[in-house]
Amino acid sequence: MERLNKHMLEAPDRPVRVLQFGEGNFLRAFVDYMIDIANEKTDFNGSVVLVKPIPFGSLDLFHEQDCRYTVMLRGLVDGKPVESSRKITSVSDAVDAYGEYEKYAAYARVDTLRFIVSNTTEAGIVLDESDRFELCPPKSYPGKLTKFLFERAEAFEYAPDKGLIILPVELIDDNGIALKRCVKTLAGLWKLGDRFEKWLDEACVFTSTLVDRIVTGYPRGEDTAIWDKLGYEDRLLVTGEPFALWVIESEKDLSAELPLPQCGVPVIFTDNQKPYKQRKVRILNGAHTSFVPAAFQYGYDYVLDAMNDGLILNFMQKTLYDEVIPTLSLPKEDLLAFAEAVTGRFRNPYIKHALLSICLNSVSKWRARCMPSLLGYVEKEDRLPEHLSFSLAALMSLYHGGKLVDGKLECLRNGQPYTLQDDAAVLDFFANNSDKPAMEMAGLFLSNQVFFGQDLTAVPGLLAYVGGALEDILDRGMRVVMNERFGG
Numbered sequence: 088m089e090r091l092n093k094h095m096l097e098a099p100d101r102p103v104r105v106l107q108f109g110e111g112n113f114l115r116a117f118v119d120y121m122i123d124i125a126n127e128k129t130d131f132n133g134s135v136v137l138v139k140p141i142p143f144g145s146l147d148l149f150h151e152q153d154c155r156y157t158v159m160l161r162g163l164v165d166g167k168p169v170e171s172s173r174k175i176t177s178v179s180d181a182v183d184a185y186g187e188y189e190k191y192a193a194y195a196r197v198d199t200l201r202f203i204v205s206n207t208t209e210a211g212i213v214l215d216e217s218d219r220f221e222l223c224p225p226k227s228y229p230g231k232l233t234k235f236l237f238e239r240a241e242a243f244e245y246a247p248d249k250g251l252i253i254l255p256v257e258l259i260d261d262n263g264i265a266l267k268r269c270v271k272t273l274a275g276l277w278k279l280g281d282r283f284e285k286w287l288d289e290a291c292v293f294t295s296t297l298v299d300r301i302v303t304g305y306p307r308g309e310d311t312a313i314w315d316k317l318g319y320e321d322r323l324l325v326t327g328e329p330f331a332l333w334v335i336e337s338e339k340d341l342s343a344e345l346p347l348p349q350c351g352v353p354v355i356f357t358d359n360q361k362p363y364k365q366r367k368v369r370i371l372n373g374a375h376t377s378f379v380p381a382a383f384q385y386g387y388d389y390v391l392d393a394m395n396d397g398l399i400l401n402f403m404q405k406t407l408y409d410e411v412i413p414t415l416s417l418p419k420e421d422l423l424a425f426a427e428a429v430t431g432r433f434r435n436p437y438i439k440h441a442l443l444s445i446c447l448n449s450v451s452k453w454r455a456r457c458m459p460s461l462l463g464y465v466e467k468e469d470r471l472p473e474h475l476s477f478s479l480a481a482l483m484s485l486y487h488g489g490k491l492v493d494g495k496l497e498c499l500r501n502g503q504p505y506t507l508q509d510d511a512a513v514l515d516f517f518a519n520n521s522d523k524p525a526m527e528m529a530g531l532f533l534s535n536q537v538f539f540g541q542d543l544t545a546v547p548g549l550l551a552y553v554g555g556a557l558e559d560i561l562d563r564g565m566r567v568v569m570n571e572r573f574g575g
Contacts, residue, residue: 102132296336
């Protein structure tokens with residue numbers, strides 16, 4: 088079978104317009120996929136150069152396939168299974184910032200370059216004051232970016248039109264603001280001068296972005312069957328779900344320079360991404376955090392299996408439609424459509440998402456994702472939201488009775504062990520308090536301001552509900568209690 092490469096998949100030579108720090112699955116199935124569509128449907132006419140920003144790993148597969156690869160999207164759309172594949176030609180080169188430093192650095196002098204994209208993990212946008220300008224390249228991502236921008240400013244004599252638009256997609260709040268803060272600090276520490284700092288402010292645009300797509304990566308175990316279906320071999324094949332969303336926050340209107348919405352790509356340009364982030368955190372992430380502890384104790388191991396149970400599905404949807412959406416500020420039609428898409432994403436037959444992996448750090452997740460909805464509902468309706476309140480009891484019962492072993496909590500489900508990871512304070516709390524009566528334990532948990540930032544026993548009726556539900560679950564089991572309370 089022929090291997091995918093440029094001879095099989097020809098493409099016009101396009102000017103380099105995007106430098107991308109990170110060559111992983113997500114960026115290739117998200118950003119580079121969208122740019123490929125823009126090249127086809129608009130006059131964007133730009134190529135992407137991938138940069139390997141870490142000293143280990145290999146780019147051999149990219150060179151063997153001339154940076155050609157396939158994105159296969161699989162999932163449910165309007166309740167029906169869909170599968171599509173697209174051969175990507177938007178990537179023109181892949182370069183090692185360490186092993187090919189001169190080649191990498193030369194891209195700072197490319198006249199057509201306009202965008203910097205990055206996905207260096209949440210730990211990538213961190214200020215390292217020990218980083219040094221003289222290193223080739225500097226060791227941190229902010230260090231690499233600062234030196235790259237400085238060399239571009241020098242090469243083009245600080246021309247205002249040679250600034251770059253920075254599009255970080257790392258999963259931290261206000262990622263563009265955080266990245267610019269790091270770059271400006273390093274510019275000061277490295278004494279790069281007022282002229283450079285002025286150019287950063289006036290010629291460059293640091294956007295904050297929100298991204299959403301589940302990318303499942305290389306389909307190990309399915310690859311040869313997919314190759315047979317495609318008719319060629321592709322060792323850079325990347326799979327993901329059809330759903331996608333890219334929200335780009337900037338004071339400057341970038342839609343003319345990055346014409347993604349014009350070609351049907353799900354990109355939103357805005358001067359305020361917070362409502363979209365709130366929607367994602369409270370609906371998508373909040374749904375996970377609110378139903379998963381109960382679903383696991385009910386007897387399921389994977390999201391898909393839980394969603395195929397009508398009771399669990401109904402619990403999740405009641406949580407979203409009746410208790411979360413009424414507390415949010417975006418137009419109701421947008422919120423309902425997003426919630427409907429979430430149900431389809433959770434029921435994607437191509438994604439095997441373990442419930443226990445979602446339970447990692449459940450207490451801090453509940454605080455960030457579910458607590459604002461609960462408090463907002465109480466404020467608006469002057470009563471407790473039953474499903475969100477029950478999710479707190481389910482969370483407590485998930486951790487109940489565990490023993491600390493090597494920094495993790497070992498618990499039992501129907502006599503079979505499972506392991507939970509969380510902050511040490513959370514694990515210590517449950518290891519030390521599970522012998523207390525349910526109501527007493529609930530009082531200690533809900534009043535812990537380290538966990539929740541406030542005393543939740545002050546919420547009228549919450550302690551009585553959570554303590555009572557916890558006692559009920561511990562006495563009779565999750566399956567019996569959920570069927571009795573939510574099975575109607």
